[in-house]
Amino acid sequence: MNKKGEFEKFERIAVLGPGMIGASFSRAMKARGLAGHVTGCARNEKILKSSARKGYIDSYETDPASACIDADLVLFATPVETFASLAKEISGSLKKGALVIDAGSVKGSLAYNLEALMPDSVHYVPCHPIAGSEMSGPDASSPDLFEGACCILTPTENTDPGALESVAGLWEGLGARIEKMHPMHHDKVYALVSHFPHLVMFSLVNAVSDIDESALRFTGGGFDDSTRIAKSSPSLWKNIFMMNSANLIDCIDTLVSGLEGMRSALSSGDGKTIKSTLERAQKARIGIKGGR
Amino acid sequence: MNKKGEFEKFERIAVLGPGMIGASFSRAMKARGLAGHVTGCARNEKILKSSARKGYIDSYETDPASACIDADLVLFATPVETFASLAKEISGSLKKGALVIDAGSVKGSLAYNLEALMPDSVHYVPCHPIAGSEMSGPDASSPDLFEGACCILTPTENTDPGALESVAGLWEGLGARIEKMHPMHHDKVYALVSHFPHLVMFSLVNAVSDIDESALRFTGGGFDDSTRIAKSSPSLWKNIFMMNSANLIDCIDTLVSGLEGMRSALSSGDGKTIKSTLERAQKARIGIKGGR
Numbered sequence: 001m002n003k004k005g006e007f008e009k010f011e012r013i014a015v016l017g018p019g020m021i022g023a024s025f026s027r028a029m030k031a032r033g034l035a036g037h038v039t040g041c042a043r044n045e046k047i048l049k050s051s052a053r054k055g056y057i058d059s060y061e062t063d064p065a066s067a068c069i070d071a072d073l074v075l076f077a078t079p080v081e082t083f084a085s086l087a088k089e090i091s092g093s094l095k096k097g098a099l100v101i102d103a104g105s106v107k108g109s110l111a112y113n114l115e116a117l118m119p120d121s122v123h124y125v126p127c128h129p130i131a132g133s134e135m136s137g138p139d140a141s142s143p144d145l146f147e148g149a150c151c152i153l154t155p156t157e158n159t160d161p162g163a164l165e166s167v168a169g170l171w172e173g174l175g176a177r178i179e180k181m182h183p184m185h186h187d188k189v190y191a192l193v194s195h196f197p198h199l200v201m202f203s204l205v206n207a208v209s210d211i212d213e214s215a216l217r218f219t220g221g222g223f224d225d226s227t228r229i230a231k232s233s234p235s236l237w238k239n240i241f242m243m244n245s246a247n248l249i250d251c252i253d254t255l256v257s258g259l260e261g262m263r264s265a266l267s268s269g270d271g272k273t274i275k276s277t278l279e280r281a282q283k284a285r286i287g288i289k290g291g292r
Numbered sequence: 293m294n295k296k297g298e299f300e301k302f303e304r305i306a307v308l309g310p311g312m313i314g315a316s317f318s319r320a321m322k323a324r325g326l327a328g329h330v331t332g333c334a335r336n337e338k339i340l341k342s343s344a345r346k347g348y349i350d351s352y353e354t355d356p357a358s359a360c361i362d363a364d365l366v367l368f369a370t371p372v373e374t375f376a377s378l379a380k381e382i383s384g385s386l387k388k389g390a391l392v393i394d395a396g397s398v399k400g401s402l403a404y405n406l407e408a409l410m411p412d413s414v415h416y417v418p419c420h421p422i423a424g425s426e427m428s429g430p431d432a433s434s435p436d437l438f439e440g441a442c443c444i445l446t447p448t449e450n451t452d453p454g455a456l457e458s459v460a461g462l463w464e465g466l467g468a469r470i471e472k473m474h475p476m477h478h479d480k481v482y483a484l485v486s487h488f489p490h491l492v493m494f495s496l497v498n499a500v501s502d503i504d505e506s507a508l509r510f511t512g513g514g515f516d517d518s519t520r521i522a523k524s525s526p527s528l529w530k531n532i533f534m535m536n537s538a539n540l541i542d543c544i545d546t547l548v549s550g551l552e553g554m555r556s557a558l559s560s561g562d563g564k565t566i567k568s569t570l571e572r573a574q575k576a577r578i579g580i581k582g583g584r
Contacts, residue, residue, distance in 0.1 A: 130510075130512050133513070133514075134514075150510070150512075152510075179510075188503075188504065188507070189504070189507040189510050190510070192500045192503055192504060192507040193500070193507055193508070193510050193511045193512065193515050194512065194514060194515065196496075196499075196500070197496060197514060197515050197518050197519070198514070199554060200492065200496055200551075201518060201573075202569065202570050202573035202574070203547060203550045203551055203554060203569075203573070204488075204489060204492055204547060205573040205576050205577045206550050206569065206572055206573045206576070207488075207543060207546040207547040207550050208484045208485070208488070208543075208576075209572070209573075209576040210546055210550075211480075211484055211542065211543065211546055212480065212481070212484060213576065215480070215481040215484040215485055216484075216485070216576065216579065216580050217580075218422075218442070218444075218471075218481050218482070218485050219485045219580055219581075220422050220442075220485065220486065221425070222425075222426075222486060222489060222490070222520075222521045223485050223486065223489050224580065224581070225517045225518070225520060225521075226489050226493060226517070226518045226519075226520070226521060227489070227518075227577055227580075228514075228517060228518070228577075229514045229517075229518060230573045230574060230576075230577040231574055231577050231578055231583060232574070233574075234567050234570035234571045234573075234574050235567060237570055238563055238566045238567040238570055239563075241554075241558060241566055242558065242561065242563055242566065245558040245559065245561075248558055249555055249558055249559060250503065251499060251500075251503065252551050252552075252554065252555045252558075253555075254499040254502055254503055255495060255496060255499040255551065256548050256551055256552070258495045258498050258499050258502075259492075259495055259544050259547065259548055260544075260548070262491060262495060262533075262544065263541055263544045263545075266533060266534065266537040266540055266541055266544075267537065267541060269534065269537075271530055271531075271534055274530045274533055274534065275526050275527060275530040277494065277495075277498065278494050278526035278529055278530055279526045280498055280501070281493075281494035281495070281497040281498045281501075281522045282494070282522060282523060282524070282525075282526050284497050284498070284500075284501040284505065284508065284522075285497045285519055285520075285522040285523050286523055287508065288508050288509075288511055288516065288519075289511075289516070
């Protein structure tokens, strides 16, 4: 917010990758009068044309460098593995003083890499809006996607404090609440609460299918809710997993050790250990947001 | 349904364990005019009294044998590990020609054990209504709990065909659809679609807490939905796990092997294997009830 209590308006915004997150950002900024003009950039011109027709974006480019010329604000909302090469493509065309943000689910060393690839004349602030679902694409977007959501900012030691505050105000203008954490800590936390649960659910569905695929027709609400995230995009998650592999390997080792403990308690009929293991989990789970 | 197209009515019903499932059964039978009088039986007289006052049951007993005298239909809806001892307690007081059913999540050898414990003058039909949630207790009951639900009947080679049809009609009268499978196959299928997912979710929550419990405040919808079943009753699930341990050990071994495969692909940067693993899971998950 500025001194008049208004949220900062950006005359020209470039959204690289106007999919579910990118198009939601564009629509949210436009709906709140915080965007003058949004240019969407992607490879698929047909989808861009349709998004422009539906008013998700105002115009489009298929060349990232052209999309970013004159932009006061640039959002990276493509899959995380494309960020570094996109940064190289656009760095020469960025306007002096532009703010550059991203919406990647992985931060860690990637935040430092992007920072290093940006010209000194712009400010990059790494962001991770916690929004979205197993769906994807511009038609899954919503102007209210960030309303009530959490947005994690992961400034490095080099992030400009003024730019950080601007970016915090920007997301707050869309209804999000801000958390700040170090990029490396972010990746550990999101391995635990998002990346690893996805990995486990994909693996659980495979284990069940491997043993008896025909059993899947007997699933109930518990199974269906638990494994909903296994409907998510394999190519998106493959890249997230690979970019956060060290944390995920730790998680796998810890879970495997827990499963081996359950296996041994089951084979020796050690009900006491099984019960205390379940009680510990139940207590932790009920502790989340009052057991929601 | 009888020849007049009506569902069979039971004059006197005994519900052993009128908790969420048992009280729902009682309320469902009463609401549809299929029960003359329902006697609830449990140890806790205070809860029984409150359930009778709320109309979930018509009267109550704390002694199972007394509850079953004169009952035309007896439902076991206590935790599965109590079934065998309850069967011994009531077998001497069962009315000639009574139907005995249960609502246990485990069948397998338990179905054979109960069958063996019943006097020849009654008919036992093992049932598993697929209904309920992470909640428990009579106040979580609903007269419509079985409406649209699946009820699995697991007759053995010795189950009386007429009794089997009566019991199928009984559940259909409450709005359930019937599936039939062998008790041993039932336990394999329900290990896969219910017991094992519960075990994995309890274990996942523990793994996450073990690594960094403070991360739990950053969970989103995906994590919360996936781990909702880890809020379930530890004592209930401990017993289910122990009564279906052989199948669960197979499931653990298959999942651990899948997780080790992911671990190795992550550490060697083998994106091709990771992607094909996720694609296989996504395809199987989307195949469930049209991706619901």
